[in-house]
Amino acid sequence: MAPAALTAALLGGGLLLAAWRWLRAAARPGAGAGASMRGKTVIITGANSGLGRAAATELLRMQARVIMGCRDRARAERAAREIRAELGEREAAEGGGELVVRELDLASLRSVRAFCHRVLQEEPRLDVLINNAGIFQCPYMKTEDGFEMQFGVNHLGHFLLTNLLLGLLKNSAPSRIVVVSSKLYKYGEINFEDLNSEISYNKSFCYSRSKLANILFARELARRLEGTGVTVNSLHPGIVRTNLGRHVNIPLLAKPLFNLVSWAFFKTPLEGAQTSIYLASSPDVEGVSGKYFGDCKEEELLPKAMDDLVARKLWDISEVMVGLLK
Numbered sequence: 154m155a156p157a158a159l160t161a162a163l164l165g166g167g168l169l170l171a172a173w174r175w176l177r178a179a180a181r182p183g184a185g186a187g188a189s190m191r192g193k194t195v196i197i198t199g200a201n202s203g204l205g206r207a208a209a210t211e212l213l214r215m216q217a218r219v220i221m222g223c224r225d226r227a228r229a230e231r232a233a234r235e236i237r238a239e240l241g242e243r244e245a246a247e248g249g250g251e252l253v254v255r256e257l258d259l260a261s262l263r264s265v266r267a268f269c270h271r272v273l274q275e276e277p278r279l280d281v282l283i284n285n286a287g288i289f290q291c292p293y294m295k296t297e298d299g300f301e302m303q304f305g306v307n308h309l310g311h312f313l314l315t316n317l318l319l320g321l322l323k324n325s326a327p328s329r330i331v332v333v334s335s336k337l338y339k340y341g342e343i344n345f346e347d348l349n350s351e352i353s354y355n356k357s358f359c360y361s362r363s364k365l366a367n368i369l370f371a372r373e374l375a376r377r378l379e380g381t382g383v384t385v386n387s388l389h390p391g392i393v394r395t396n397l398g399r400h401v402n403i404p405l406l407a408k409p410l411f412n413l414v415s416w417a418f419f420k421t422p423l424e425g426a427q428t429s430i431y432l433a434s435s436p437d438v439e440g441v442s443g444k445y446f447g448d449c450k451e452e453e454l455l456p457k458a459m460d461d462l463v464a465r466k467l468w469d470i471s472e473v474m475v476g477l478l479k
């Protein structure tokens with residue numbers, strides 16, 4: 154191809170991409186459009202970044218009291234300031250919603266317990282818990298309590314958190330639990346013989362395992378919560394442009410191409426957070442429990458994610474690992 158034709162093709166393609174991207178952004182997604190969360194309290198873990206931050210912004214816009222459970226106070230306070238500024242003084246003042254920052258490190262059972270202790274002391278009600286925080290494909294690391302980091306944060310930390318807040322959720326029923334998983338669960342297995350990955354560690358497998366654990370946990374919890382008025386559903390958000398890939402090394406030369414592709418084809422955090430917002434607020438899913446969603450619609454699971462025996466065994470072992478059962 155002649156250089157002029159190549160330049161024209163590249164420019165034309167770039168312009169088309171930009172127009173498509175702009176149109177997508179202009180069609181503001183609105184899973185919670187019109188719904189009010191006034192008077193409701195929502196906890197979102199990992200609310201200072203990516204999907205959690207987008208969900209916090211939208212639920213605050215819907216007038217909820219939003220508690221941001223974050224591991225780094227400075228990052229969380231900065232995000233809270235930016236969210237308030239984004240909503241604007243008027244919307245924030247008229248809205249009646251509130252944004253509260255609380256420290257929560259899911260890699261520390263002590264921190265999870267301290268967070269829950271404070272919530273139980275201070276909050277008269279809890280309407281929605283969104284288990285959103287996550288860590289992706291990090292090098293082999295252990296949590297404060299000696300668990301493999303991805304299993305420890307993505308599954309065990311949230312397991313303890315949810316269990317300690319269950320009483321408050323039940324007292325506030327109808328209430329909801331939303332568990333952010335990933336389609337990558339498909340590549341995981343619950344290998345009970347090596348949950349701490351001491352025999353071998355594969356960072357992709359361990360992420361997938363933790364996300365499979367999220368779904369099994371949500372299904373088992375839904376079963377245990379039948380008749381209580383507390384529902385629990387899991388979801389995958391799609392591929393979203395967030396900070397999740399911080400541990401993934403992209404070669405320097407490939408970075409511009411990656412940035413272009415992710416900008417063009419990945420969801421924005423607001424687009425990615427739609428299913429979380431939907432499950433947290435929509436009357437459509439009132440009373441729906443134990444299901445798995447993507448793009449605000451119920452989706453089918455692979456048999457491995459519906460294995461009730463594995464789900465129960467994982468529950469029992471998790472109870473022991475986090476110290477709920479001696």
Ligand SMILES: NC(=O)c1ccc[n+]([C@@H]2O[C@H](COP(=O)([O-])OP(=O)(O)OC[C@H]3O[C@@H](n4cnc5c(N)ncnc54)[C@H](OP(=O)(O)O)[C@@H]3O)[C@@H](O)[C@H]2O)c1
Pocket residue numbers: 198199200201202203204205222223224225228257258259260261285286287288289306333334335336389390391392393394395396397398
């Ligand atoms: N992005 C995607 O394409 C995608 C796809 C499928 C599923 N997901 C899931 O979506 C959820 C949100 O991820 P994201 O994409 O929004 O990524 P993100 O921008 O990296 O946000 C993750 C959040 O989790 C927090 N976090 C990490 N470790 C924590 C810990 N030990 N204690 C408390 N908080 C911790 C992070 O805090 P810091 O900012 O302090 O690190 C951050 O606020 C995750 O569960 C992820 O598995 C994402």
